[in-house]
Amino acid sequence: MLRAADEALGSGVRQATMSTCGGSRPGVPRCVLSLYYVQKFLFELNRSEELQTSYWADGRAVLDSYTLTTEEEDALIEPDIGLLFHLGVNGQILMHFAALHQIEWQDYLQRMRDGIETHGPVREGVYAVTGYEGTHDPGRGPGISAGSAEEGGSGAELAERPGRGTGISAGSAEE
């Protein structure tokens, strides 16, 4: 699995599947490196209040400038956070899109989980490289803290953890 991960990390974002083609603009292929253009749209949207205004006014018209499949375009209009995560959109980009739509943090996380449940493992991009399925196994190894949904109740556990807050140094006797 790690070798596969190495190869995928080395090649970056993998090319979209040709079978997902289906754009509406005549004469323009809408299937090549689709994930790249989904993320590029979100990158530009996150940075530009002007583009946000245009997106709110007529999202379909804005998206016509990008090389997208109909599935991707629909997901960006709805918005379908779960499907976008399944398609491989990086969370560091997606979380701002969710915030733009006033989707609260825990709801954002749940929508991604629902997307994996509905559509299956992440299809492309950095999260797909090691077979990531978007689910946290709390039993994996010692010392792994659980997810944020239960954060409000984790204080007691944290308080009991030895070495809390400090105590790591270079290891020499004089430290």
Added chain:
Amino acid sequence: MLVYAGVCSHAPGITGRADQADPMARDGLYRAFGEMREAIAASGAEALIVVAAEHFANFFMNNMPSFAVGMAEFYDGPIEDSAWLGIEKFRAPGDRDLSKRLIAEVMQTVDLAYAEEWKFDHGIAVPLHFLTPDFDVPIVPVNINCQGPPLAPIARSWALGEALRRAADSVPERIALIGTGGISHWPATPDSGKINEAWDRDFLDRWCRNDKAALLEYDDATVYADAGQGGFEIRTFVTVSAAASSAPGTVHFYEPIPIFAVGCTTASYDLTRPPR
């Protein structure tokens, strides 16, 4: 001249979701940031280099530099919604001439991009919120691509750190250097809040010993498996290790705070003590 070298976390939840955290853990982190601010001020720093791992705020896969350095008179931020991040819009001072001199020296050994326009995202805005709240110290932002593979190997971050140290020592200004990133974490994914504390503590032990060989053992495949895609940001910490030139380090604060999505950390190297 380099007068301070340290690292800290930068997660957006630190400011944006502060009300949802365990108050004791949150306040402990805030105190640690305050102590870091005092240490930087006590060093007499006249400029602050921030080695960060930005998150598609300025750099995208259409033209992604492995390393970039800001060269502007000012930097605006945060690029995120202020209410979401919990940080008001600001304009941080830069120093174009200082950046230019530092870049010229770094370029002697490390290829990098420069940027005369740069909007800070939470990766820099959160640390500055605590470390230079009055924006009274010029900032020199440095970015390492930790988000969009392929990434430059960690050994190249070490080389960047060595070059930054040489550059800092080549200018008359007193320079503070911080690296900011997460250790193990799975930010902005369904696994947000997952933290591999054992892995973090092992990494921090290597960092404190400033053990070059141990720090350069990491590769992206194993980091991804054990520490998530957020673990790629250890590059920022490793860069500071190299800049500290074998000085011994101390972790002042470490605490997994799941709602902040990371093992929150402040640590520094003692540049006044001889290398181990």
